Amino acid sequence: MTTSLGKIGFAGIGAMGTPMSTNLIKAGHKLVLFDIDAKKAQAVAATHECEVATSLADLATKSNTVITMLPDGKLVHKALLGPGGICETLKPGSLIIDMSSSSPMGTRELGAILEKKGFQFIDAPVSNGVKGATAATLSIMVGGDKAIFERVKPMLEKMGNQIYYAGPLGAGHAIKALNNYVSAAGMIAACEAMHAGEAFGIDPNIAIDIINTSSGYNGTTQRKCKQFMISGAYNAGFSTGLMAKDVRTALEIAQAMGTSTTLAKPTADIWDDMEKKLGFLSDHTEMHKYTNKNK
Numbered sequence: 001m002t003t004s005l006g007k008i009g010f011a012g013i014g015a016m017g018t019p020m021s022t023n024l025i026k027a028g029h030k031l032v033l034f035d036i037d038a039k040k041a042q043a044v045a046a047t048h049e050c051e052v053a054t055s056l057a058d059l060a061t062k063s064n065t066v067i068t069m070l071p072d073g074k075l076v077h078k079a080l081l082g083p084g085g086i087c088e089t090l091k092p093g094s095l096i097i098d099m100s101s102s103s104p105m106g107t108r109e110l111g112a113i114l115e116k117k118g119f120q121f122i123d124a125p126v127s128n129g130v131k132g133a134t135a136a137t138l139s140i141m142v143g144g145d146k147a148i149f150e151r152v153k154p155m156l157e158k159m160g161n162q163i164y165y166a167g168p169l170g171a172g173h174a175i176k177a178l179n180n181y182v183s184a185a186g187m188i189a190a191c192e193a194m195h196a197g198e199a200f201g202i203d204p205n206i207a208i209d210i211i212n213t214s215s216g217y218n219g220t221t222q223r224k225c226k227q228f229m230i231s232g233a234y235n236a237g238f239s240t241g242l243m244a245k246d247v248r249t250a251l252e253i254a255q256a257m258g259t260s261t262t263l264a265k266p267t268a269d270i271w272d273d274m275e276k277k278l279g280f281l282s283d284h285t286e287m288h289k290y291t292n293k294n295k
Helices: 017-026 038-047 056-061 073-081 102-114 129-135 147-157 173-202 205-214 219-223 226-229 242-259 264-278 284-290
Strands: 008-011 029-033 067-068 096-098 120-123 137-145 160-167
Touching: 008 017, 017 029, 017 038, 017 129, 017 284, 029 038, 029 056, 029 073, 029 160, 038 147, 056 120, 056 242, 067 219, 067 284, 073 102, 096 102, 096 147, 102 242, 120 147, 120 173, 137 147, 137 173, 147 160, 160 173, 160 242, 173 219, 173 242, 173 264, 173 284, 205 219, 205 226, 219 226, 226 284, 242 264, 242 284, 264 284
Parallel strands: 008 029, 008 067, 067 096, 096 120, 137 160
Antiparallel strands: none
8 A cells, every 4th residue: 555654653562552553554554663662563573564663763764654652742752852762863744643642731842842843743642442443443533733634534544433633733632631531530430339339239230231221321331340340350451540640631631721620630639549559550440449448
């Protein structure tokens, strides 16, 4: 496949980056992969036709477009602008797409720096987790120049089936964090409702069945309560630390915009406390355990 995006450098071959990059390769895009853990990129290359870069600078030299899929915006900034970073060897005029969960304010600041250096930049974070990344059914929300969005949309459609133009640069990261805040608040409510119902004598499975056919249903009740919480599996694949980070980001957005934080502040406090007690790497569905005062 020949596209205006040319060869795509993909930095960050983790739980999400692996299936996302694989789906691009399957669609015919030419990819160069890099991860700080070289074995992850090499594992993809062992079963799919692509190149593996030896460094970020090597990735940039071989790429026309670069996608970053890293844990947070600070690492994105370091990967792009740090010593030996992508921008040292990337050709001027090239496009950089940040698909990480970064701070929208940080994204705007980074965009101003990249523009001065002659690079194009958009943010395109994702939702729907590893399952969605594997099935290419991610929700992808894009912030930045709309003309660039239209140019990259066909490529993004190889990784997701719900592609949205959210608004100006940083809008994708903003709505991603705000979405996760809504999810995080809903999870707390669902867990507390299950525990209260069980204490009253209501089977949690029955409680969730009723909620899912009534007005209280949400993403947690539909896709997480029985599957990962009541079952005791707690392996949905998204960490408490990352959820806490996204809720803090949503709170920062509301505070910066001067809008209400009546629920956002206590929600952030709860997730911060859960992270402190259960650890960054605990699964976010362990909110079910954290809120259980009877154990």
